[in-house]
Structures are given as structure tokens and as C-alpha cells.
Amino acid sequence: MKQILGIDISKATLDVALSTDNKQFAQAEFANDGKGHKALQKWLKWHHVQELHVCLEATGRYGDEVARYLHAQGYDVSMVNPARIHAYGQSKLRRNKNDRLDARLIADFCYTQQPEHWTPPSVAQCELQELSREISTLKNDRQRKRNKLKSGLSSVTTRRSLERHIRFIEQEIAKLEQEIEQLIDDDPVLREDVALLTSIPAIGITTAVRFLAEVDVSRFQQAAQVAAYAGLIPREHSSGTSVHKKARLSNVGNRHLRTAFYMPSLAAHRSNPIIRALVDRLSERGKSKMTIIGAVMRKLLHLAFGVLKTRKPFDANHLHIIPVGG
Numbered sequence: 001m002k003q004i005l006g007i008d009i010s011k012a013t014l015d016v017a018l019s020t021d022n023k024q025f026a027q028a029e030f031a032n033d034g035k036g037h038k039a040l041q042k043w044l045k046w047h048h049v050q051e052l053h054v055c056l057e058a059t060g061r062y063g064d065e066v067a068r069y070l071h072a073q074g075y076d077v078s079m080v081n082p083a084r085i086h087a088y089g090q091s092k093l094r095r096n097k098n099d100r101l102d103a104r105l106i107a108d109f110c111y112t113q114q115p116e117h118w119t120p121p122s123v124a125q126c127e128l129q130e131l132s133r134e135i136s137t138l139k140n141d142r143q144r145k146r147n148k149l150k151s152g153l154s155s156v157t158t159r160r161s162l163e164r165h166i167r168f169i170e171q172e173i174a175k176l177e178q179e180i181e182q183l184i185d186d187d188p189v190l191r192e193d194v195a196l197l198t199s200i201p202a203i204g205i206t207t208a209v210r211f212l213a214e215v216d217v218s219r220f221q222q223a224a225q226v227a228a229y230a231g232l233i234p235r236e237h238s239s240g241t242s243v244h245k246k247a248r249l250s251n252v253g254n255r256h257l258r259t260a261f262y263m264p265s266l267a268a269h270r271s272n273p274i275i276r277a278l279v280d281r282l283s284e285r286g287k288s289k290m291t292i293i294g295a296v297m298r299k300l301l302h303l304a305f306g307v308l309k310t311r312k313p314f315d316a317n318h319l320h321i322i323p324v325g326g
Contacts, residue, residue, distance in 0.1 A: 002052065004019055004053050011062050017107040018049070053078065055107065057085055125212070125213065192311075202267060202268035202300065210256065215257065227298045229253050272316075278295060
């Protein structure tokens with residue numbers, strides 16, 4: 001019988017809860033490092049674990065290594081959005097919270113909900129993701145310093161310091177962008193993926209790279225699943241005849257992927273005939289600006305998924321390249 005293991009992750013420790021029937025739990029704590037991961041494996045063997053479904057929250061980087069390690073041991077691993085675990089805990093009227101109880105809650109969720117299994121990203125995608133996210137962070141830092149520089153500072157020394165920092169950040173961005181170019185040049189699959197994505201009008205090299213850094217299309221069957229993963233699915237809020245709020249984007253998803261498509265969505269109608277038709281249609285229906293932007297972001301994601309899934313470049317005259325369900 002397959003057992004379940006809930007893991008509550010922190011920077012330094014792993015609190016685990018192991019169960020077969022979701023009633024009795026064996027619990028322990030391990031260091032969140034290589035030695036701790038091996039100790040966890042020994043503990044699992046001591047409990048005669050053979051088939052195991054591991055569940056942990058997808059929170060930052062702290063759980064990545066243990067997830068890869070346990071997957072390499074042949075166990076099924078699920079990385080779950082923390083919002084799902086939180087909502088599950090609320091549904092059970094949970095009153096107390098600590099690491100041990102969190103591990104049991106995650107195990108309970110795993111047992112009852114059977115979340116989808118996780119597949120580790122490739123080495124190339126991991127590298128691309130880290131480089132892409134670091135460039136995004138540096139660009140945000142640069143913009144903050146540019147804004148401060150324009151805020152009316154009177155100190156010449158402060159202004160010169162900010163200018164030096166901006167130049168340094170720009171140099172680091174350029175270096176990381178060169179690393180990404182080299183990574184793509186060295187990988188034929190990445191080269192082809194970038195070419196397919198940039199065949200879509202409004203998607204340039206930067207957006208293509210950020211999409212590939214965050215999405216492994218083999219994990220998704222439909223384009224709508226990618227949109228949900230990005231948090232670009234409209235969320236309805238209505239009840240009876242009296243509550244009818246405007247639909248909003250859920251925003252529960254991969255924010256890196258979501259933000260990557262924001263700027264392209266603002267200009268896509270100028271170069272992409274499919275997007276132009278979509279914008280015209282929604283404008284005629286009186287939709288708000290943000291509703292239209294959200295719809296454009298979602299459509300661009302659908303197109304990106306389509307060209308990668310079918311391995312065919314974008315063609316506005318052949319919309320059948322988008323897989324059924326997208």
C-alpha cells in the first residue's frame with residue numbers, strides 16, 4: 001500500500017509526517033541539507049517504506065533540493081501551491097498551527113486530494129529560470145534607483161552614488177543576458193523553442209526566454225492549464241440575484257510568468273492580427289482596459305503554448321495550430 005509523506009519546509013529544517021491510513025502518523029524533524037535528506041531516506045527505510053507519495057508546498061527554493069532527492073529515490077512527489085493547503089486547512093476549521101501540525105495537514109491533503117505528480121525541470125530550464133529571475137530582479141532594482149534619481153535629490157554625492165549603482169546593475173544585466181544567449185546557443189532544443197515563440201508577433205526574445213524559464217509544456221495538456229498556472233483565469237464572484245461583482249484575474253499562480261506577458265500585451269494589438277481582432281471585439285462589448293489586457297495576456301499564453309506543443313511556427317491564417325482545449 002502506498003504511504004503518504006507530508007513535509008513542512010523551512011530554510012533550516014524539514015518537519016515530516018508519514019502515514020498509511022491518514023489516522024496514525026509517524027513524525028520527525030530533519031535538517032534541510034544533504035545530510036538531512038539522507039537521514040530522511042534512512043528514516044523512511046526504517047519504517048519499511050516502499051511506495052510513497054510525497055507532498056510539500058511550492059514555497060521559494062527551500063524545498064527544491066529535497067523534492068529532487070526524493071524524486072530520484074523513485075517516490076512520487078507533488079509540489080502544491082501553498083494557497084491550496086491553506087484553503088484546505090480552513091475547510092477543516094483548523095485552529096492551531098505549528099510545523100508538526102503543518103506537516104500532518106500537508107499529509108492529510110495529499111491523502112484526500114491526490115495532487116498531481118511533479119517532474120523536476122531539466123538542468124537547462126533550471127539554469128534559464130535562475131538567470132531570467134535574477135535579470136528581472138536587477139531590472140527592478142535599476143528602476144527603483146532611476147526613480148530615486150528623478151526624485152529631486154539635492155546631494156551631488158548621492159546622485160553620483162546612484163549613477164554608479166545603475167551602471168553596475170546594467171553591467172550585471174548585460175553579463176547575465178550573455179550567459180542566456182550562450183545557454184540557448186548550446187542547446188538545440190532551446191534554440192528551436194525560442195525561434196517558435198518569437199514567430200508570434202509581440203513576443204520577443206526576452207518574453208520567450210521568461211516563458212521557457214517558467215513553463216515546461218510537456219506538463220500541460222491544454223493551454224487553459226498554462227493560463228491557470230500563470231493566474232490568468234478570470235475569477236467570478238456572484239451569488240443569487242444580489243451579488244454580481246466584476247470578474248477579476250485570479251492572480252493565484254506563477255507571478256514571474258504573469259508579469260512576463262504584461263508589457264507585450266500592451267503593444268500586441270499593433271503587430272498581431274489575432275490580438276487586434278480580440279481587442280476590437282472586447283472594446284465593442286464595453287470591456288474595461290484591464291479586462292482587455294488580461295484577455296490579451298491569456299491569448300498570448302495560449303499562442304505560446306500552441307507553437308511549442310505543435311512544433312509549428314505562428315501562422316495567423318491557420319488557427320488550428322492551437323491544440324483542442326486551448
